[in-house]
Amino acid sequence: MSPGGRRPGNADTRAEIIAAARLVFADQGYEKASLRAVARTAGVDAALVHHYFDGKSDLFVAAMALPFDPRTVKNEYHGEEPMPYLGEATVEGFLTMWDLAEGTGSSFASCVAAMAANPSVADAMREFVNERVWSVTRGADEDDQTFWHRRALMSSALMGLAFTRYILRVPPISTATPKEIAGWAGPTLTRFRTEAAPEETD
């Protein structure tokens, strides 16, 4: 390696691309950000970004240190009618993922701290979740308004459980297993997914 030069396979290059991606996502949000802008910010060729990352969502997961691969979401939903116990499965999967991340640099608290301190980080996260997670769970029966209404309520229920478990640490939500919590709160998520409607008021 020439002194100060950047080459494919250099671990520093990957870290520099991730650092550049954080700047670009915070500045432009998830939807508007491009791999080309990240490459430009990092001072590398766009092909090098593609060498390290399998597309924009992969880069976002690395930039935000998210503990999961959003590509797994599709497999759980199949894009068909909601499974029985859909809410339970979603709660258990969501909390298990964050449980595994505790104590690492990608804990729920560190993601929340980044979002609370910087609205543009929160915006990028929302756009990412909408585009890469929720959009693949759309049911055939859901028009746009119903779809986003339901996903907002589901997001709220999931974020509330994680916030109470990892940040406020309120027992028994902080001490139970993800499966137990799924038993308590899963039915609410299922109701939000299958019954909530924008005009509903009771």
Added chain:
Amino acid sequence: MSPGGRRPGNADTRAEIIAAARLVFADQGYEKASLRAVARTAGVDAALVHHYFDGKSDLFVAAMALPFDPRTVKNEYHGEEPMPYLGEATVEGFLTMWDLAEGTGSSFASCVAAMAANPSVADAMREFVNERVWSVTRGADEDDQTFWHRRALMSSALMGLAFTRYILRVPPISTATPKEIAGWAGPTLTRFRTEAAPEETD
């Protein structure tokens, strides 16, 4: 006023007591913290703390820049059987309170940032809410385990709505009125308050 001296009525003294209270609550949590320890940390007489603040919860509200007076909670609940639309009233009141705080130094995002960055701040907040807010809502039918189980689930639902409204800003939760959101999520809170039981699994 003598140069550098502290006197009752000095606005600086109040600010110094609040700064000292932040240190003491973060160090000792809400339950263990005493007004005497705050006075000692601020370098003032304990009587002066009482002069400015009507007890520990009043001081905590000021120290955390919370946008509400927890003493109002009791009036809404009466300590009796749950009102009809208890969940709706709780959701609407909670979000209205934080709506009014937006743009001030006591926004929901600033409270969350403090809690996410410092676990001891989150611990103090949990102890405060348990002791000053939830404990006055105990129903005659609730044993300890059921009571805390229900309050943890209610906390989770409220925190999730506020997080989705003020930080993730997911429409329609970020754009609807507190009353509309209460219509969507209030029934869940009522269910948690009246039906949730520790052994419930569906």
